[in-house]
Amino acid sequence: MSYNVLVVDDSAVTRSIISRTIRLSGIPVGKILTAPDGAEGIKAVSGNWVDIVFVDINMPVLDGCGMVERMAADGLLNDTPVVVVTSERNEDRLERLRRLGVSAFIEKPFTPERLRQVVVGILGGCNGREDSSLATT
C-alpha cells in the first residue's frame, strides 16, 4: 500500500523540501500533491484521495487555520490526518488548531529527521496522532 500526500505551503522551497523528505522517509508514497495556499489545498484534498496533509499557517488567499477549519467541517475530510508545519509561535492560532484536531505540529526550521519521525508516526500507526511538540511549549 502506498500513501498519497498533500503539501500546502506558499513557499515553493518548503514544498520541495517537504516533498523530498517524504520521498526519502522510507514510507511507501504514491502521489505527492502540492498547493500554494489553503484554497488550492481544499481543492486538492477534495478532488483526490489524500492520506495525510502537511499545511503551513501563514499563507495568502486562505491560511492554514481556514483550511483546517473547512476540512474539520467536511464529513469526508475530517478524518484525514493534518500536520501543521509552521514558523508560527502564536499560541492563539496553535490552540485553535489543536481544538480542530490537528495530528502534529512541526516547527520551522525542521530537520528531515523530525519530519520523517512524524510521517512514520502517523502513517506507520505508531502513536503519531498524539505527537505535538508545540502543544507543550
Added chain:
Amino acid sequence: MDEKTLRLLLLETASGVLENAAYVMIEPYEASERPAENGGKAEGPVDTVKASIFFTGSVSGLLTMTVPHSLAVTISANMLGQEGDSEESAAKSADAVGEILNVICGMILPHLQGSPAGYAMGTPAISRHESHVIDPLPAESPFQPVGGSSDEQRFAKVVTCPMVIEDEIAVIELFFTPSGQGLPNLPQLCTLEK
C-alpha cells in the same frame, strides 16, 4: 527591550535559522574590517533580493531582510540540497529568502510582543533591486519611508542588524510604526513591494 538587545536577538535568531535551514555560517558585521573607501558598505553595487513581512500586535511594524542575489541563490541551493548553479535553486532564490525571513519573524515576534499570543504576522513580500548597495550602517534619521512617501507610510527604523554570510553582507532591519498608529496601509505597501 533596547536597541542593543534587539540587534542581538535578531542576529542570534537569524544565525540559528540560516545555519539550520540553509547551512551557511553567519558572522557579526564589523565595519572596521571592511575597506575604508566604501565607508564600510558592501563592495560595490550588487543585485539584491529583499523580503519584507508586516506584523501587528502590542507593537506593529515591518521586518525586512536584504541579501545579494548571489547569496540568495546559495541559500536556495542549500535549502534544496542542490548545486549552487542549478536552474531550480536560481528560480527559487527569492522565495528562499522570503521563507528564511518568515521563520525568523515567527521566532522573534513572541519576544517583541512580550507575549506568546495576541499578535499576527503577514506573508513575505519579495522585491528585487539591480545595482543596489547594501548599507549595513544605521540611518542618521530613524524615520524611513517604506514603500511610499506620505507620512502615514513612515516607520521608525528601530534596528539595523548587519551580518556577514558566506563573506557577503546582508542586513535585517526592524521598523516599528510610530507610537499609537496602526497599519492601515500595509496591504498597499505589500503590493508596492512586490
